[in-house]
Amino acid sequence: MIVNKAAIKSLASLLFLSILLMYASCSRTAGEMANSDGRMNIVTTTGMIEDIVKNIVQDSADVISLMGPGVDPHLYKATQGDLKRLKDASLIFYNGLHLEGKLGDIFKNLGKIKLVMAVSDDIPRERLINNTTMGGQYDPHIWFDVSLWKEAATYVSQSLIKNDSINGPYYAQNTATYLLKLDSLHAYVKQKITEIPQDQRIMVTAHDAFEYFGQAYNIRVEALQGISTMSEFGSRDVVDLVNFITEKKIKAVFVESSVPEKYIRSVVEGCRKKGHEVIIGGTLYSDAMGNKGTPAGSYIGMVRTNVNTIVNALK
Template identity: 50%
Template sequence: MNRSRLLRANPRSFVALLLLVSLTLLAACGSRENGEAGDEGKIKVTTTIGMIADVAKQVGGERVDVTGLMKSGVDPHLYKASEGDIGKLERADVILYNGLHLEGKMVDIFEKMAQKKTTVAVSDDIDRAALRSGAAMATEYDPHIWFNVKHWMTVTETIRDTLAEHDPGHADAYRANADAYLRQLRELDAEVAERIRTLPERSRVLVTAHDAFGYFGDAYGMRVMGLQGISTASEAGAKDVADLRDFLIAHDIKAVFIESSVPRRAIDAVIQGAKEKGHELKIGGELYSDAMGEEGTPEGTYIGMVRHNAETIVNALK
């Protein structure tokens, strides 16, 4: 029966059929739009660095759709937000960033976003007296807080509380997820401390391209030296290279480390300078400092990243 015959035979049935088709099409369109945005009532969380994104996924579980702006190998000190990033921030329900000037020029963006949506610096709840600071730093505090696992436990609690406040109906789920993850972090902290204790004290010297590992050194009893300051925006000069070279030779240090998110040319200059003076230095391995590994790998998680770094350091310095 064609449309005209159906209309003549039963006009009410025809109208009902049109209404049903229209509703079906609207539902399908709505479903597609939701799917693109991250869907089915999930909270859209946008973060800066991958380490924060990983915690948000662990704590949020199935209730969140997490987007990290900075992927593997990206240096947050030099990062500039793109138009696409602004769009992701605009569409987010919750924005999480590190703070302590890690994200540099993006701070102005976060301040504007905070006027209209939940925007949180995850470092805010860490006692300022526990943060590294000093006249030699380019910023008031060292922003690399993830290298003290205890600090990252505080960050986990901040993210838990942020999600619970934003979505109180599922607060119990966020607390349960956070409790499980905090247990893993406590185990990680003890594991790393035990691994570092296997090194002779004289070998506990960690030399990298920039001074990202200060919290790691403080937490686990290592002397940490970086060619650049706490920000990669500062360049190492010839005197910095010469001073570090002479220190390594004087203390018979055999290994230095490169970083996944920092060019290795400054470290190569130190190695070459030591070689010219008859001291052989090797690359002890690649560490993850300001960015995690590739997604889908163990190092693409916060716990896997820290574990990889500890193993690499110990194996090279033994």
């Protein structure tokens, strides 16, 4: 008899979640789920969302992110520790738009007993990029258009104020300060990209995470993989991208912190064989931020780091 270990592990996780849900429904409501000192316990999926929440609540609540630096949310699977954190949370914020594809069922089940919110829910659908290559699925990488991420931050703030009205004025004040910082960041990115000559404004990356960035800041984006790192690519994709880079005489391409370098390095080698030297222009933070305490360890720092890397390599 053949034992499918992956299936057993998945079944065990689902069983563990079911037990947690049953326990939670019999013990505490979502509004009662707080630490012993009365502070809210907020869980987010990505570091970018954690950064929004922390800027709003400051030190008035406990905030953690399930996914740290270098973690690919497209492929992320919840651990039993994650399930415990989610069960204990007062509020859960996730990106939505299928970014956390493998956590979808967990959020659906948890939503029956507690507040589980996608930060993309309040963004008008007409402002989202509909990717026809992914069956009409919306591109989830909304944080790369700072004006869209400002919408997400506003939605998070409204949700926090609604569910913690005692701290509402404090959250509102912190939100106003943060939104002004995002306005400044949006202006900075627009200005910085203009330093790249118009005919050189082409950035090539490992996977298609930067379409919102390209659309918002007037730079063409090409990638080896689609909007999800779960999508496959073949030799034909490599050949097509090599031909494109060679034809356009692009001088730099970029690797990503959450995607293996080998994929884009195969493109660099292909260009070299065709007589065109293209360099790795640097590492971009795409689906995860940098380590805490580093310039890329905050959302604003991550965006500025990416933009400086792109401009320095292409101008």
